[in-house]
Amino acid sequence: MNQEIQKVIEYVEAGRTEEGLAQLKKIEKSAHDEEKFLIADLYYQWGMVEDALRIAEDLQLLYPEEADITLLLSEIYMELDEEEKVIQLLSTIPSSHPSYPRSLILLADLYQLQGLPEVSEQKLLEAKSLLPDEKIIDFALGELYFHLAQYKKAISAYELVLKEVEEITNINVHSRLAECLSLNGQFEEALEHYQKGIQSHADLHTFFGYGITAMQAEYYQTAITQLEKVKEMDPEYTSVYLPLARSYEHEGMLKESLDAVKSGIQYDEFNKELYYYGGKIALKMQSVQQAEQLMQEALALDPGYIEAAITLTDVYNEDERYEETVELLTDLINKFDEFDPKFDWNLAKAYNGIEQYSDALKHYERAYTFFKEDIDFLQEFAYFALEEGDRKRAKSLFEEAAKLDSTNVEIQDMILQLEDNFS
Template sequence: MDRVNKIISMLENGQHNEALNEYNVLLQSGMPDEKYLLSEELYQYGFLDEAKALVENLLEMYPEEGELLVLLSEILIEAGEEEEAILILEKISEHDANFGQSLLLLADLYQVQGLYEVCENKLLKAKEILPNEIIIDFALGELYSEQGEIRQAMAAYEKVLTEESEIAGVNIHQRMADLLSTSGLFEEALVYYDKALDEKLEINTLFGYAFTALQAGYNRTAIEKFNELKELDPEYHSLYLHLAMAYEREEELENSIRAIKEGIKQDEFNKELFFYGGKISIKLGKIEEAEQLFREAIALDPGFTEAALTLNKLLFQQERHEDVLDLISALDIAEDEEPQFLWDSALALEKLEKFSSALDKYESAYTFFKNNEAFLQDYGYFLVEEGKSDLAAEIFKQLLIKDPTNFEYLDLVERLNDFKD
């Protein structure tokens, strides 16, 4: 195999032209075992066209050789030619020693295409042929997991665990924990996270453990694990928001806002951190700080509806009605996309005594809120103040349908009808 080693050495030393010349000689006159070995090496190095040519050359001599067909299909898959690879793999006979490997490759290809039933059939067939091959159990676990078949996935992963706790670079205990966590089975997930961390301290596993503990309501455990993660990797941005949530649930608001500010230092473009920080600041009575944090969130995303609505509530509480209108006009959100802004605009304009404009906003908002009792109250009382008795009477009649025993509504309807008469 000296010629193969020589070609690989040339490639490693950057002598590509010389390597190509030697390759062409071997392609034309090399021995089959040389061609096969070189094709494998070139495939690993990413020289797919050259590897493919060698395998196709060999297939001219050995057209039904399963090992060659499998290698060619792997090269085609790496080159993005999946359909061609499927056609090659389907040629391999059931009696070929490589049939099981071909089934695994086909299963992977069909899973990528979303053909889960075909994929499952291939894997189960492979399991019949290779009953002790745990890579098949792992593949079944991955398939069932992707389909949301939790118990079937767990059963497949458990079979893997009878021999290995890690396969294809995947910690099986972590895989099971993640699956259970995303399925809402938090208590069960924590057991497997413990096992995964006992085997290997890995930051994604630690985050999964902490996040699942938070979802399960084990706030102190979540705090402990998030802080452990922070010590290991302070640039793990996702931890800070959830750490702040855990502290808030424990009513440790100063620690919560501290976690938010630490997170902002690490990730200054995370709008959710600014927004959550604003809400915590309100709880702490730090209204100016809350407003600033909300405005930072909106500056990062002018379409951040939740932050804008929350800031509007704060501005209304301070009777800063001009600021409400300024905020709404600066947003990258159409009022018909979030009709609450129509309602907010109507209220602000009414307070500023811009009654004609307020009426326009109320009329536009009515389309969206005609079944909302709070809106109908605002609109109805506005119409009363504006002397629009007929319209006001209609609005309070609608309110009476919702609350027939409301004496205030009854009295208003009677007075409005008397006024009309």
């Protein structure tokens, strides 16, 4: 390589970019064609696409059969979204040429970008048939399958790459394989590769994937360690807060879980899931007022948020605030066209609480269809029927409950009492 060009590279790598580029412009004026090719390639690598294009197009006119120039110009056109020009250029490289497999890889990238993954796969498999041991082709296949969510195929491809190299195009293959294994539900194997990946590629995305996978594998302390690293690296990476809170909860660290939620809300105040989850944790901590406030915030962001509505009306019913349950759930049904079978159960409780018994019965009967295998519901409905004087229905409901739990003494006693009354 020309010593002057080598000096320019050293300048740029040392951070003296402006000085290096100014020197490169001077060299370009008197450079011979081989040096111009090197200069165009450097421009392309450094993101100066227009300068690279200018030189590469001139060289291609002079040397139309020179495959290296054709490939470089094709890469530049791809950067500029000149897809037809890329296809036209690459079609000029004969299948007998040593650069033909590389042209197939470029075409595969292009067809993937165009939303033609089958054609992309076909090009890569053809390249692999020509160069079966070339790991860049295995890696390209892994990337294709990864983005198509074909994780088993991606795993096989990445494992082939790892037989020789651990990093390609600045991507750590251990980390990529770990991500595929995790997405394929192979959490234990994924953790092994995440551990190897972070040794050389400790970036935020890898720490996050490591933490999520550890949580899924129920290694919650490991999850906490990795997710806390993510939070330290970038507190505005808001995806970290919910899994971090969940991991703390699984470890019984409720205060830390709620603190994680509150930290997340500071950076993502419109995330209804954070408010809802925080409310659930606050309930576990017996902080009912705080839980209620968080659930109300979730519903303010999404008035049709079913899970939050159910939990909040559970709180209202527990506190005998039955009118608030009725108001909230009837609004969801009538104004927002939302419904969940638990609405009927909670409305039945609420109407019973405010002594609107016909409405309570209507909702108990509706809820029965969905909760006839729920022993708590059957008992509650049975006691309601008993209070309403419908002993026959009460007995039938207690008997259904007894089938679900034949050891429940209270249910058996109620059945005996009702049988005595009928005898």
